[in-house]
Amino acid sequence: MPSCYKLMRNEKIILILPAYNEEEALPPLLQAVAETRQNALPNLTVTVIDDGSQDNTAQVVRDLNQDWCKLIQHPKNMGLAQAMRTGIAHAVAASPEDGLIAAMDADNSHQPHELSLMLEKLNAGYDVVIASRFQPGARMAGIPPHRQLFSIGVSVLFQTFTPIKGVKDFSCGYRLYRAGILRRALNDWGSIDNFVTEQGFSCMTEIILKLSQLPNAKFGETPMDLRYDRKPTATKMKVWQNIQDMWRLMWRHRLSPQKKISDQ
Ligand SMILES: Nc1nc2c(ncn2[C@@H]2O[C@H](COP(=O)(O)OP(=O)(O)O)[C@@H](O)[C@H]2O)c(=O)[nH]1
Numbered sequence: 001m002p003s004c005y006k007l008m009r010n011e012k013i014i015l016i017l018p019a020y021n022e023e024e025a026l027p028p029l030l031q032a033v034a035e036t037r038q039n040a041l042p043n044l045t046v047t048v049i050d051d052g053s054q055d056n057t058a059q060v061v062r063d064l065n066q067d068w069c070k071l072i073q074h075p076k077n078m079g080l081a082q083a084m085r086t087g088i089a090h091a092v093a094a095s096p097e098d099g100l101i102a103a104m105d106a107d108n109s110h111q112p113h114e115l116s117l118m119l120e121k122l123n124a125g126y127d128v129v130i131a132s133r134f135q136p137g138a139r140m141a142g143i144p145p146h147r148q149l150f151s152i153g154v155s156v157l158f159q160t161f162t163p164i165k166g167v168k169d170f171s172c173g174y175r176l177y178r179a180g181i182l183r184r185a186l187n188d189w190g191s192i193d194n195f196v197t198e199q200g201f202s203c204m205t206e207i208i209l210k211l212s213q214l215p216n217a218k219f220g221e222t223p224m225d226l227r228y229d230r231k232p233t234a235t236k237m238k239v240w241q242n243i244q245d246m247w248r249l250m251w252r253h254r255l256s257p258q259k260k261i262s263d264q
C-alpha cells in the first residue's frame, strides 16, 4: 500500500452500505472497513441499510457489535433506490456541517481503503469524488464482458449528451460527497423523495445529474480498483431494465436541464 494511504485523517465520514442478501460479502467488507479505520480514517462510521434481506445480512451487522457500525432495516425489500433514500436522509441528518458521506456497494467488490485517495482529491476542492472505472490507473477484475460494455455505453452516452465537468463514470455507486452538497440538494428539491425519483440502479446517475445542477458544484474522480472477482453472489442489476431507465433519464435531463428533474 503506498505510504500516502497511511496518513491518518480525522474527517467524519458516514459510509452508506445498501445491502440486499449480502451475508457472505459483508464480513470481509466490514473487516476491510475496520482496517481502514485503524490505518487511515478513525472517524469513519458505517450505516448498513438492510433492505428486507431474506438471509442473515442484519445478523452479520448485529454480530459485529461495533459502535461504528449501525443497522437500519426496511420491513421488506424496497429496492436499491429506496435504500439510497433511507441512507442519504439518515446520513445528512446525522452529519455535522463539515461532515462527509460516502456510499459503496455492499458486495465486497469496492475497497474501503480507496476512501483515503478519494478524500485527498475531495480536499483539493471538490464536492463529490467518484471512484471511477475510467480514470488512468483504474483496474477491474472479473467483470463479465456484457457488463463492461454496459458501463462504457452509459459513460459515453452521458458524457456525450449530458456532460458534467470532471465526470466519466456516471453509474458507479462508490462515491464520496460533502454532506453539505447533499443537504443543499434535499433543501432545493424539498425532500429526499423528490431528489431521488428513479426506482432502479439509475438512481446513482440521477443523483450525479441533479447535483450538477447546483451552482458551483465540483466533481472529481479517482481511479478505482474494482474487484468483481470477490463478489460472492450474482449481480442484482437487471441490465435490460437499466438500459431503458438510463436512456429515459438522459433524455429527461437533456430536454430540460435547467428544470429540476422531479418537476417534470
Ligand atoms: N437495499 C438494496 N440494495 C440492493 C438491492 N439490489 C441490490 N442492492 C445493493 O446494491 C448494490 C449493487 O448491487 P450489485 O449486485 O453489487 O450490482 P453490480 O455491482 O452492479 O453488479 C449492492 O450493495 C447490493 O446489495 C435492493 O433491492 N435493495
Ligand SMILES: [Mg+2]
Binding pocket: 105, 106, 107, 109
Ligand atoms: Mg456491485
